Amino acid sequence: MPTGVHLRDARQQLFDAAERVLLRDGPNGLTSRAVTDEAGCAxxxxxxxxxxxxxxxxxxxxxxxxxxxxxxxxxxxxxxxxxxxxxxxxxxxxxxxxxxxxxxxxxxxxxxxxxxxxxxxxxxxxxxxxxxxxxxxxxxxxxxxxxxxxxxxxxxxxx
Structure with a gap:
């Protein structure tokens, strides 16, 4: 995501992304990088x-x-x-x-x-x-x- 773009409810966006990563890739796939990539944020x-x-x-x-x-x-x-x-x-x-x-x-x-x-x-x-x-x-x-x-x-x- 480009710098300066406002994220709407970043916390919820990160939790939602973490849930998707966990369901898709399991516990071993749940890394901070995977979550931020899934959420589309830096x-x-x-x-x-x-x-x-x-x-x-x-x-x-x-x-x-x-x-x-x-x-x-x-x-x-x-x-x-x-x-x-x-x-x-x-x-x-x-x-x-x-x-x-x-x-x-x-x-x-x-x-x-x-x-x-x-x-x-x-x-x-x-x-x-x-x-x-x-x-x-x-x-x-x-x-x-x-x-x-x-x-x-x-x-x-x-x-």
Whole structure:
């Protein structure tokens, strides 16, 4: 799909495509590439959808509560490793694993700095969603971030 074309309900489009791939090719055929190819959209759309879900209303509302309440951070540190910031750490782990898998499949350059890409996506995504006035960013803004962050790593991949 050409850059700049708006996808109508990208999340539903991806789920529908995943269902078709699963029914046609079985569980082993269900890859991120197969889903985006079936949906007729760029790989960045899948990562865009993931960031939009990751920074939905509840996680974005929880992060400031954790940041500004010392007693809550202390309780969270006791309850789980990583404490309150574990929410962002778990997000970074998930994004990093996704990018590493894409690199292993040859869709991202072998020398891509996964750690820096992850920090850029999670940090940039959080900043986009943290300012919710007048509401969360539209998917076009999130896709613009994802595309800019991963553009070099995708263009330099081996053919």
């Amino acid at each position: 790989k960045g759309v899948l990562l865009t959808s993931a960031l939009a879900t990751l920074f939905g209303p509840i996680p974005v509302a929880i992060i400031p509560l954790i940041t500004f309440r010392d007693e809550l951070r202390a309780r969270l540190r006791q309850a789980r490793s990583g404490g309150g910031i574990a929410i962002l750490a778990e997000a970074a782990t998930a994004v990093s694993a996704y990018l590493a898998a894409e690199r292993e499949l040859g869709r991202i350059a072998v020398d891509a700095d996964i750690d820096s890409l992850t920090l850029s996506l999670v940090g940039g995504g959080h900043l986009l969603f943290a300012d919710r006035d007048p509401g969360p960013p539209d998917l076009a803004a999130v896709n613009k971030l994802v595309t800019a962050v991963i553009a070099d790593a995708v263009q330099r991949r081996p053919s």
